[in-house]
Amino acid sequence: MYSEKVLDHFENPRNVGEIADANAVGQVGNAKCGDIMKIYMQISDDEVIEDVKFKTFGCGAAIATSSMATEMVKGKSVDEALTLTNKAVMEALDGLPPVKVHCSVLAEEAVRAAIQDYYDRKGIQKKVIEKCSQCCGNCSCGE
Amino acid sequence: MYSEKVLDHFENPRNVGEIADANAVGQVGNAKCGDIMKIYMQISDDEVIEDVKFKTFGCGAAIATSSMATEMVKGKSVDEALTLTNKAVMEALDGLPPVKVHCSVLAEEAVRAAIQDYYDRKGIQKKVIEKCSQCCGNCSCGE
Amino acid sequence: MRDCVYFDNAATTKIKSAVLEAMMPYLTEEYGNPSSIYSLGARAHSAIDEARDQVARAIGAKGREVFFTGGGTEADNWAIKGVALGNRKKGNHIISTAIEHHAVLHTLDYLEKQGFEVTYLPVDEYGRISPEDVKNAIKDTTILITVMFANNEIGVIEPIGEIGAIAKEKGIAFHTDAVQALGHMPIDVNTLNIDLMSLSAHKIHGPKGVGALYVRQGLRMENFLHGGAQEQKRRSGTENVAGIVGFGKAIQLATADIAGHTGKIAAMRDRLIDEIYSRIPYCRLNGPRDGRVCNNVNFSFQYIEGEALLLMLNMKGVAASSGSACTSGSLDPSHVLLAIGLPHEIAHGSLRLSLSDYTTQEDIDYVLEVLPPIVARLRAMSPLYEEIERGVKYV
Amino acid sequence: MRDCVYFDNAATTKIKSAVLEAMMPYLTEEYGNPSSIYSLGARAHSAIDEARDQVARAIGAKGREVFFTGGGTEADNWAIKGVALGNRKKGNHIISTAIEHHAVLHTLDYLEKQGFEVTYLPVDEYGRISPEDVKNAIKDTTILITVMFANNEIGVIEPIGEIGAIAKEKGIAFHTDAVQALGHMPIDVNTLNIDLMSLSAHKIHGPKGVGALYVRQGLRMENFLHGGAQEQKRRSGTENVAGIVGFGKAIQLATADIAGHTGKIAAMRDRLIDEIYSRIPYCRLNGPRDGRVCNNVNFSFQYIEGEALLLMLNMKGVAASSGSACTSGSLDPSHVLLAIGLPHEIAHGSLRLSLSDYTTQEDIDYVLEVLPPIVARLRAMSPLYEEIERGVKYV
Ligand SMILES: Cc1ncc(COP(=O)(O)O)c(C=O)c1O
Numbered sequence A, B: 001m002y003s004e005k006v007l008d009h010f011e012n013p014r015n016v017g018e019i020a021d022a023n024a025v026g027q028v029g030n031a032k033c034g035d036i037m038k039i040y041m042q043i044s045d046d047e048v049i050e051d052v053k054f055k056t057f058g059c060g061a062a063i064a065t066s067s068m069a070t071e072m073v074k075g076k077s078v079d080e081a082l083t084l085t086n087k088a089v090m091e092a093l094d095g096l097p098p099v100k101v102h103c104s105v106l107a108e109e110a111v112r113a114a115i116q117d118y119y120d121r122k123g124i125q126k127k128v129i130e131k132c133s134q135c136c137g138n139c140s141c142g143e
Numbered sequence C, D: 001m002r003d004c005v006y007f008d009n010a011a012t013t014k015i016k017s018a019v020l021e022a023m024m025p026y027l028t029e030e031y032g033n034p035s036s037i038y039s040l041g042a043r044a045h046s047a048i049d050e051a052r053d054q055v056a057r058a059i060g061a062k063g064r065e066v067f068f069t070g071g072g073t074e075a076d077n078w079a080i081k082g083v084a085l086g087n088r089k090k091g092n093h094i095i096s097t098a099i100e101h102h103a104v105l106h107t108l109d110y111l112e113k114q115g116f117e118v119t120y121l122p123v124d125e126y127g128r129i130s131p132e133d134v135k136n137a138i139k140d141t142t143i144l145i146t147v148m149f150a151n152n153e154i155g156v157i158e159p160i161g162e163i164g165a166i167a168k169e170k171g172i173a174f175h176t177d178a179v180q181a182l183g184h185m186p187i188d189v190n191t192l193n194i195d196l197m198s199l200s201a202h203k204i205h206g207p208k209g210v211g212a213l214y215v216r217q218g219l220r221m222e223n224f225l226h227g228g229a230q231e232q233k234r235r236s237g238t239e240n241v242a243g244i245v246g247f248g249k250a251i252q253l254a255t256a257d258i259a260g261h262t263g264k265i266a267a268m269r270d271r272l273i274d275e276i277y278s279r280i281p282y283c284r285l286n287g288p289r290d291g292r293v294c295n296n297v298n299f300s301f302q303y304i305e306g307e308a309l310l311l312m313l314n315m316k317g318v319a320a321s322s323g324s325a326c327t328s329g330s331l332d333p334s335h336v337l338l339a340i341g342l343p344h345e346i347a348h349g350s351l352r353l354s355l356s357d358y359t360t361q362e363d364i365d366y367v368l369e370v371l372p373p374i375v376a377r378l379r380a381m382s383p384l385y386e387e388i389e390r391g392v393k394y395v
C-alpha cells in the first residue's frame, strides 16, 4: 500500500517537535476528519526558513507527508517554500495511494499556513492561503 | 444415492426378458417421461404366476424396481400379487431416493396392468387398474 | 477394471498440482485478510492483484475490469441482474437463447417475474444461434443481450464475435457465459466486443467456489453482493484468497498454449466420435462436428435411458454425464437437447463425455471398449428396442 | 522483534491443521462434482452432507435447514433480500440496528432504494440494543427483524433470545448475523427462536469464501443465487466442496468445548484489558466489560489516529485492526464507534485486538510491551496531546 519512502518517513519522521520561539506557526486539518498538521518555523530576517518542526495527528501518510514537506522547505527561502506543491511532496515520497492524496494537500497547506502566520505577525499584506480545500471530501470537515 | 440392494438389482436384474407365450402382458409408462415397464406373465389356470419377466426402458431405479417387483410376485397367486404395493417394493429395496419413488409406483402399476390383461383375455369382469397415477409429476406424460 | 476413468471435465476438473501449490501458502501461513493494513494482509492483497492480472491477461482485459466471485453462477446472476436492474429506466427487454446454462435461464425466469421481457432465441439442429436472429430481436427497450460462448452439454460454439459487433453497433450491453469456452479457444473481450463475461475456475483445473466477472470499464450496472469495500467496492465479502490465487494460476496454465491444448484434445475427441459411430448403431452426435469445443463429445443412444447408462459406466469405473431427466434434477430431459429438436425419448438417452489435459489415449480406448456392450445390454432390456429389433427382422 | 503476533482474529483466522487435513482430499483426488451420479461425485455429495450435519448439530438445527454459501456476506444478502422480496405483499418494514456489519447495512440501503422502510434502532453507550425498542418499533408492515448476535468491532453481545421471543410472538421473521458469535458462545436456533442465521467459516479457523445460512423450515423467502439444483434447489452453483468440508470440521472443533475455549480466551482478554488500562492513560474500552465476546478487546486511545497505530504495531510484528476512517475505506470512522457516542476524533483512535485459540500469554505480554511506547510516541507527535499535556502541567 505505502512506498518504502513513505514508510521510512513514517517510521523515522524528520523534524518532529515544536519550536519554542517559533515566529511562524500554522495548523490545518480537523480532528473530526482524523488529520491535524501543525508546523512551526523559525524564519530569519532575510526570509529563510532556518528551522522547521511539525506535530501531526493523523494516519501514516499524514505523518510521512509532514516529515517530507518539512524536509523540503528547511533552509529554503519563504518564496521558494511557497512553490511547494502537494504533487512535489507525493513525488518525493514515491507516490501515495489515491485515498491518501489529501494528506499531501494538507502538508502543502500547513506550510502555507505557517508562512501566512509569519506574514500576519510581520504585518505583511500577503494572502498565501485560501479557505479549506475540502480535500477530505465527504467528511463533515469544518462544519 | 442408491442403496446396495437397488444397485444389486440394477446390476444383476432378475427376470429380464420376454415370455414368448405369455398369457398376460402389461405395459406402463411412456418414453417421453423416460420410463417404460413391460411385464410378461405366465399365469396358470389356478391363477398362480408361474413365470414373470420384464423389459424396462428407464433409469437405474426403474430397472431395479422392475426386477424386485417381478421377484416379489413370482410364484404368488394373482390375488396375492394384487396386494403388492409400491411401498413394499421400496422397502424390499431398502428405500429409494425421493425423486425415484415414482419408479416403484410404475412397478406396482405394471404388475396390475399385466394382471388386468389376463382378466381381459379371460373375459373376467374385474378392473384392477385405474388411469395413470400421474406419478411422474410435472412431465407431459400421457398427453 | 480401471479405477476412475474421468470423462466429466465439463462438470468439473481436477485441480492441477501447480495450482494447488500456488494456493497452499494461503491455506496455511499466509492467512491474512486482504483488507488489512499489516504485512500479512498486504501480502494477501498483492496475491489477489496478481491473480487479477493473470485473469485480465488471459482475456485481454484490464485488471480493474476483473471482479472475483464465488463461481460461474454468481457471475451470471450478477451480470444479468446487475445490468437489468441497473438499466430499468432505459428498458426492460433482454435477448437470450434457449440453450443457456440454468444459471442464466433461471436468473432470467426471475427477472421475468419482476416485469422484464425476455426473448429466447431458438437454435438450429446443431445448437447454433443466428446473429441475424439477434439483430431482428432487438427493440428500443433492449438493454441486454446474453448468449453463452460455448454450450456445456453439446459443446457448440456460438458466433460471439458477430453478436458482439451487433451489440456494439446498437449500444446494447453484451454478456457471455464463457465458463465452458475458457481455455479451449482464444478469448479477447475487445476484439469480440464483449461487455460482461462469466468465468469459473473449477472447469479449468482450478478450485471450486471461485469465478470471475469481467465488466467493461464504464458499464452501468448494479452491485449484487452488498457489504464491505472489497473488489473496488463492487463485490463484497472477505475474498477467498486461496481460491482466487488458484484461479489465477489455473487460467495462466489454461491459456498458455491454447493451440497445443486444442490440437491434442480435439484429436482424441474426434477419434472418440468416429469410433462410437462405427461401433454402436442407432446413435447420433449432438452438436456440430465442427465448431464444437475441443473437449466435448455428446451422443444420444436410442432406446435406452441415460442414468442407467451412467450407472453401468460407473460400475466399470467411467465417470460421465447425461442430459437424462433423471440426472437433471427435474423430470424433463435437458432443455438443450430438446431445443436442438430431439424427441424426449431420445433426449433421455444421451451421454456426454468431456475430456481434459489429463485424458489419455488409454482412457479413450477403455471407454470405447466398455461402452458398446453396456449399450447393447441396456437395449436388450428395453421394450423399445425389442420393437425395433422385431421391426428390423421383419423388413 | 516477534515475526507475526496475530491479534486480528475477528478479521480472519488461520485455518487449523485438522481442518486443512479434512479439506485436502477434496483439493486433490476427490474432485468430483457433488451433483454427479458416479462414485467420485457421490463421495463429494456425502462429504457435503456430513459437513451440513456438523453445522446443523453445532446450532441445534436440522441438516435440511442449513444452506452453504460463499461466505457471511452472501448469507446476509440472501437472508435479508430473500425475506424482504419474498414477503413484499405482507409489508415493507424492516427493523435493524445502527451497528450491523456492512453486509447487513448496505443490503438494507439497497432495499430502502427499492421502497422498503428500515428502522435502525439506536444502541446505548456499550452498543446494546433494547428488546423494548424492538417491540416498540414493530408495525403492521414489519416483515423482518435483523439484529446481529455479537458485534464485530466492539464485541458487544445482543439480547438475541429476548428479541427472538418477541419476533416469534408477533410472527415476524428474525434473522441474526452470528458470524462473530459462532464458536464463542452456545447457539441454539430453537431456544433462541432464530429463523435465519448467517455464519462464516473463516472466522472460526475455517477457509475463506464459504459460509452458511440457517433457514427455519417452512420460512417464506426468495432464492438469491439462481441456477442449478444444488442445495435443495435453493442456492445454485457448483459447491465449494473442500471449503464446505473445511467449514464442517472447523465448526465441529469450534463448538466442541465452548466453555473451555471461552474460559481460556476470556481470561487473556481480561488481562489485556486490565493491563492496557493500567499502562496507558487517556484510553477507554469500547463495548461492555461483561456481555462481550470472549475474544474481543477494543480501546480508544485519545489524541492519536488508528492507522498510524496499526502501522507502528505492524513494524513490531503485531497484526491488529482499527475503526479509523483510514482503514474503513471511507473517510468517516467506524459507524459502530459513532453509534455508541464516541466523538469523531476519539473514534479515529481506536484499536481492536481480537484473540483466538492460537493466542498465547506470550502474545499478550508482547503486545502489552510494545503498545504503550507506541501510543506514547504517537502522542508525542500529536498537536492534540500537546495541548492536553500543557493543560495537565498547568493544573
Ligand atoms: C456454461 C456454464 N455456466 C455456468 C456454470 C456455473 O458455474 P459454477 O459451477 O462455477 O457456479 C457452469 C457449470 O456449472 C456452466 O457450464
Ligand SMILES: Cc1ncc(COP(=O)(O)O)c(C=O)c1O
Pocket: C236, C237, C238, D010, D070, D071, D072, D073, D074, D076, D101, D103, D148, D150, D151, D152, D177, D179, D180, D200, D201, D202, D209, D210, D211
Ligand atoms: C458480523 C459480520 N458479518 C458478516 C461478515 C462477512 O462475512 P464474510 O467475510 O465471510 O463475507 C463479517 C466479517 O467480515 C462479520 O464480522
